[in-house]
Amino acid sequence: MLAQADLERVALLDDAGVADALRVLADVRAAVSAQLVVVLAEAKRRSLGAGQGCGPVDWARAVAPSLPTRDLLEADVVAGVVALSSSVAAPDRRLVEVVEAVAGATSPDPGVREQALSVTKAAQVCRFHRGIRGLAEPGWLAESTAGLLGGARGDRGWDEKTLATGLRRTADLARSEGSVERDAQVRREHRSLVKGPGPVGMWRYTLMLDEEGAAVVDAAVDALAKPRRDEDTGELDVRSPAARRADALLDLVVRAVSAPEGVPRQAKTSLVVTVPLEVLAQRCRGAGMTLQGQDLGAGVVRRLACDAQVVPVVLGTAGEVLDQGMARRLFDRAQIRGLWLRDGGCTFPGCSKPAAWSDAHHLVHWADGGPTDLGNAALLCRAHHTVVHTYRYAGRVRHEPGSKPRVEWDLTIGSYDQALTDQRHQQERHVGDQPRERGQDRARGHGRQRRRSLPSSLPATG
Numbered sequence: 001m002l003a004q005a006d007l008e009r010v011a012l013l014d015d016a017g018v019a020d021a022l023r024v025l026a027d028v029r030a031a032v033s034a035q036l037v038v039v040l041a042e043a044k045r046r047s048l049g050a051g052q053g054c055g056p057v058d059w060a061r062a063v064a065p066s067l068p069t070r071d072l073l074e075a076d077v078v079a080g081v082v083a084l085s086s087s088v089a090a091p092d093r094r095l096v097e098v099v100e101a102v103a104g105a106t107s108p109d110p111g112v113r114e115q116a117l118s119v120t121k122a123a124q125v126c127r128f129h130r131g132i133r134g135l136a137e138p139g140w141l142a143e144s145t146a147g148l149l150g151g152a153r154g155d156r157g158w159d160e161k162t163l164a165t166g167l168r169r170t171a172d173l174a175r176s177e178g179s180v181e182r183d184a185q186v187r188r189e190h191r192s193l194v195k196g197p198g199p200v201g202m203w204r205y206t207l208m209l210d211e212e213g214a215a216v217v218d219a220a221v222d223a224l225a226k227p228r229r230d231e232d233t234g235e236l237d238v239r240s241p242a243a244r245r246a247d248a249l250l251d252l253v254v255r256a257v258s259a260p261e262g263v264p265r266q267a268k269t270s271l272v273v274t275v276p277l278e279v280l281a282q283r284c285r286g287a288g289m290t291l292q293g294q295d296l297g298a299g300v301v302r303r304l305a306c307d308a309q310v311v312p313v314v315l316g317t318a319g320e321v322l323d324q325g326m327a328r329r330l331f332d333r334a335q336i337r338g339l340w341l342r343d344g345g346c347t348f349p350g351c352s353k354p355a356a357w358s359d360a361h362h363l364v365h366w367a368d369g370g371p372t373d374l375g376n377a378a379l380l381c382r383a384h385h386t387v388v389h390t391y392r393y394a395g396r397v398r399h400e401p402g403s404k405p406r407v408e409w410d411l412t413i414g415s416y417d418q419a420l421t422d423q424r425h426q427q428e429r430h431v432g433d434q435p436r437e438r439g440q441d442r443a444r445g446h447g448r449q450r451r452r453s454l455p456s457s458l459p460a461t462g
Contacts, residue, residue, distance in 0.1 A: 037099075192206075330372065343406075392416040
């Protein structure tokens with residue numbers, strides 16, 4: 001029936017029959033893509049088209065012009081691994097597993113076909129492997145490739161966008177955290193907003209943002225850009241998605257410029273970031289992800305965790321949700337007003353940014369158990385907030401007789417980590433004599449007590 005493409009006969013199928021037909025076509029397409037890899041690999045082995053100065057893709061386009069170029073390019077990447085497997089320079093064992101996962105699409109066993117890997121995803125993994133194999137330690141690269149392959153294969157595996165995010169973040173892990181953060185800083189420095197003339201008297205704004213800025217804007221705009229019915233007539237929203245986003249951005253600007261000067265800003269939207277606890281606490285490397293699928297580096301997540309507009313969804317080792325943001329993690333309006341009066345503006349040495357342009361920063365980071373009170377807070381402008389987190393500077397609130405409290409910064413790189421380590425060692429000595437609690441409930445209670453017992457700011461180091 002499908003081979004004859006008889007529309008009248010297909011129309012006679014019931015709903016289940018149409019669904020079965022679609023599944024058959026999906027299996028056929030996957031099998032055809034896998035066979036295309038085999039044919040291109042053989043063309044490579046025979047050097048077909050070389051006499052005319054053509055590579056395998058150009059040769060295939062000349063022989064079969066109807067084949068989509070994108071399909072040929074992706075099949076050619078995987079075919080290169082297949083061709084190597086029959087040569088002296090055998091490919092990495094993990095790439096052989098990638099090819100075998102692609103070949104699963106041609107298996108007569110339905111269970112094997114369900115765990116097959118599409119040629120598109122296989123090409124993504126092969127490009128990743130080829131790009132960093134000379135930079136990464138072989139054992140780590142093999143383990144990472146196996147993990148990516150396991151997550152991507154099968155009908156319920158990651159989609160291509162999620163796999164691309166995983167590949168990008170895995171490649172970052174092959175580099176030092178310092179180099180990754182430097183690249184992020186370069187992207188931050190290239191943020192731009194350009195105004196230019198548009199059609200019929202309109203104006204065009206071109207906004208260029210890094211992943212951090214894009215995540216913040218997406219969270220704010222998406223919350224206001226949803227279609228809504230007319231309050232008076234009940235009619236559906238007829239605006240295009242682009243028009244709704246433009247109106248949402250204007251609403252945000254109007255809200256910001258119309259706020260009274262003496263009233264601290266309050267978050268109207270929330271940026272939800274999913275991040276493993278080990279990453280947030282800097283016990284391992286990794287990244288976070290927003291609900292919109294935007295991946296954020298660990299340093300960005302830790303910095304944004306200070307902001308009331310960001311709610312971290314903290315995951316345990318098994319992926320369970322440990323925390324979805326706490327009310328007392330965020331500084332309330334009264335506390336922010338107190339910071340405005342106490343600090344007057346950004347507290348970083350030499351900065352003159354006013355309080356209205358500053359964020360409330362936890363001196364002992366929330367992820368490290370720092371409390372949300374004025375003794376653990378300091379105002380920092382957005383630029384110096386980034387600097388403090390990047391270079392791990394320690395700060396403390398200094399109280400002197402006869403004068404109001406002031407924030408003092410230790411601008412030694414890594415001073416925060418050293419001060420936190422010293423403080424934890426002191427805590428361990430105090431806690432060591434107490435009887436050890438047993439049971440899961442008591443362990444949780446002890447964890448909450450540790451959060452409350454941490455100091456409100458770190459001692460000066462050096």
